[in-house]
Amino acid sequence: MREVKVQLFGFGNVGRAVARVLLEKERFFREKYGVKFKVVSIADTSGTVWLPEGIDLREAILVKENFGKLSSWTNEYEVYSFSPAEAVKEVEADVVIDVTNDRSAYEWHLSALREGKAVVTSNKPPLAFHYEEIIGEAERRGLPYLFEATVMAGTPVIGLLRENLLGDSVKRIKAVLNATTTFILSRMEQGVDFERAIEEAQKLGIAERDPSGDVLGIDAGYKATILHCVAFKPITFDEIAVKGIAEVTVDEVKRALSKGKRIRLVATVEDENVRVAPEEVSGPLAVSSNENVALIESDLLGELLIKGAGAGLKETASGVVSDLVKASLRLVE
Structure with missing residues (x-):
């Protein structure tokens, strides 16, 4: 069984939809792909929750939906005030997922690749303005950079092309x-x-x-x-x-x-x-x-x-999680 450590940036509607898929289909991913996903950090605009042993996604969803921000989770977890660039350097992980709308995210996508991490994203501006630089960096490092959910949510037009x-x-x-x-x-x-x-x-x-x-x-x-x-x-x-x-x-x-x-x-x-x-x-x-x-x-x-x-939360999560599985299987090879 291959354990894949995941960093999740963005815990709004799409981020929580991704977390729910990882929870609900955990057995499916283990049995079909031999992969167990462990989310080691989650970031929203209030801060970054980081636990190397893995975060309880059910609790994370409850905290976010009841209190509106992850920084309210102070009883169980320490909340860090990392910038995204700091988080991709500090947190040990295999795959970075970006479901934010951060227009400057291409900078920390590049940082993640330079740290040896695969990147999965639904965030469009990084690719719309910096495609050549980002994909070039990923190819030079032999790392997956996957972005199915940027176009047509989970409908696989990017993978097709x-x-x-x-x-x-x-x-x-x-x-x-x-x-x-x-x-x-x-x-x-x-x-x-x-x-x-x-x-x-x-x-x-x-x-x-x-x-x-x-x-x-x-x-x-x-x-x-x-x-x-x-x-x-x-x-x-x-x-x-x-x-x-x-x-x-x-x-x-x-x-x-x-x-x-x-x-x-x-x-x-x-x-x-x-x-x-x-x-x-x-x-x-x-x-x-x-x-x-x-x-x-x-x-x-x-x-x-x-x-x-x-559009739609499940539909977008489908594209993101599909790319996460792809990235994980490529990292195993």
């Missing part, structure tokens, strides 16, 4: 990658105005308190940038064209419906050309709810459609 279509030359990817805008546009199809649709999305937890990253197309732009890096070559978010849905009106949405089409925020990814903008679509790109979809065109396979949940 990075590990499976190795003989194919990708020509183009057309994709709907942001579930929040799909929800808003779907509500507008029913006559709800833009501002009201945003409010509904926020009440349901589909949109953030500040929804600008979604409605301005930034989130979809990050994801499209990452797809280009994987399918073609490294670029940065600064090199792509992005237009969100803020200017889309109910009349435009209804007009598209009258033609049998729907307006969706579409990412078009071609070699050295990435753009995100609202488009009238039909067929597989006309998704609803929290679905994401990518239509991949390649020279050998032709058209390949991959569709699935692009």
Whole structure:
């Protein structure tokens, strides 16, 4: 049985969802993969809980959900005020998981790799701005750097492009990658105005308190940038064209419906050309709810459609934990 020590950065909704999967499927991972995961540190914005013998994840979840911060756990565990960079240097671990929204996380991702640790992340900006540097560092050190959950949550589009279509030359990817805008546009199809649709999305937890990253197309732009890096070559978010849905009106949405089409925020990814903008679509790109979809065109396979949940806690945890298993098995080799 291989024991894998894990550092978890981020203990909000996604971080706790990952912890729950590790708890609920502990036996599954032991029996199927011969791997036992031991979470030795968890960090939220209040501090880092560190116990080399392994943290009780059930208790960690209870503390966070009852008190709102890990630093309240002072009776059982010592809480350290490490920065993420300090934590990856101080704590002995095999794999670092980052489910934060820390835009500067690429710096401590690099530190983790230099410390000999694999990295698994759902955090998009590090890859959207520093893909070449990070992946180059991981390859030089022969370490896994895995990021399935950055695009389409747990729907395995990254793995498909990075590990499976190795003989194919990708020509183009057309994709709907942001579930929040799909929800808003779907509500507008029913006559709800833009501002009201945003409010509904926020009440349901589909949109953030500040929804600008979604409605301005930034989130979809990050994801499209990452797809280009994987399918073609490294670029940065600064090199792509992005237009969100803020200017889309109910009349435009209804007009598209009258033609049998729907307006969706579409990412078009071609070699050295990435753009995100609202488009009238039909067929597989006309998704609803929290679905994401990518239509991949390649020279050998032709058209390949991959569709699935692009948001949700279990769905994102699926991508993160799948990468954790992959990383662990590669470290064993």
